[in-house]
Amino acid sequence: MKFIDAYVKSPFAGLAPWILMAVVAGPGRFEESAAAALGLALLTLWVGTRRGVPVHALEALSVGYFGVLAVIGLLAPAGVIDWLDLWAGELSNIVLAAFAVGTLIVRRPFTMAYAKDTTPPEHWDTxxxxxxxxxxxxxxxxxFVVSAISGGIGDAVLHDNDNFWTAWIIPIGALVFATAFxxxxxxxxxxxxxxxxGAVDWLPPFVVITGIVGWVSDEVSDTVGITLIVIGVxxxxxxxxxxxxTAKVTEPQ
Incomplete structure (x- = not known):
């Protein structure tokens, strides 16, 4: 199926387990979120290999990282689990950020492996x-860096790991930006x-949605919610x- 092929050949194949953990994670759910992320990472790896897609570094990192977290969830004492309930999200963002920055430092950006799956070989060395x-x-x-900093502020400064802005809006906005880019x-x-x-047209709707969700959920005041909606529009x-x-640029004949 085209959708599955597109998925396993895109960076989202490697990112999906991390996103799943961020969604599932919460107080008292560290073990479940780690196990779910590991399951998705293994499933993605299996589907990719069945379809002839090579294993990418990000998928390997996902399996290894969430495998370790799953083992910790099974064997670690309650105090460690409590700490991970609070900090697993930020730890995951730090690991992702370090991975991405590391691939830039060694001049092998991690997205290049995915791009090679869909780009003719003659372009790879250009x-x-x-x-x-x-x-x-x-x-x-x-x-990833923005998400890690935002979550860290929510946990360490605001002492609220479910803060509307630091746990949800800022990290989601950062990921939507990267996706749009x-x-x-x-x-x-x-x-x-x-x-x-194409780089910025996601932002106004995101601001509108933030205003609506924050207003309806009482996470922001009526004034802030309405202001965000108006600004977004x-x-x-x-x-x-x-x-x-603009129309596609074509070379003159």
């Missing part, structure tokens, strides 16, 4: 191919588009007017 993957990996590294930048770098709209109009989508 400067453009490398530049695109350095940029995309950098965007993901930035998102992953979709946008290859076309921009290759000249298929000259507009930056106005920003959406501004993006459409100031950064219109």
């Amino acid at each position: 400067d453009q191919f490398r530049r695109i993957n350095f940029a995309i990996t950098g965007a993901w590294a930035f998102a 992953t979709e946008f930048y290859p076309e921009y770098a290759t000249g298929e588009t000259t507009s930056w709209a 106005l920003a959406s109009i501004a993006v459409r007017r100031l950064l219109p989508e």
Whole structure:
């Protein structure tokens, strides 16, 4: 199936277990979240190998990391589990950030392996191919660092690991940014588009949704919720007017 092939050949195959753990994790659910993430990591690895997709470093990291967490969940004393209930999310973000930054330092950005699955071999050694993957990996590294810092502030400063802003909005926004950049930048770098709209058009709807969710859930005041909605709507109009989508750039005949 095309959807499954696209999934196992994209960075989301490696990121999905980490996202699942972030969603499932919560007070008293460390063992369940680690086991669920490990199960998804193993399933992704199995599906990928069955479809002839090579094992990528991020998938290997996912299996190893969540395997260790699952064993800790089974064997560690209650005090360690309590600590991980609070800090497992930030620890995971730190591991991801270190992994992404490390691949940049050794000049083998982790997204390059996925890009090779869908790009003809003659492009692999080009400067453009490398530049695109350095940029995309950098965007993901930035998102992981932001998520780790945000979660750390929520836990260590606010003493609230379920804070609306530090546990949800900021980390989700960082991941949505990285996802949008992953979709946008290859076309921009290759000249298929000259507009930056694809890099920022996710932000106004995200602000609107943040305002609605925060308002309905009473996580923000009526004033803040309405203000966010208005800002998001106005920003959406501004993006459409100031950064219109451009037609694909073609070479003159």
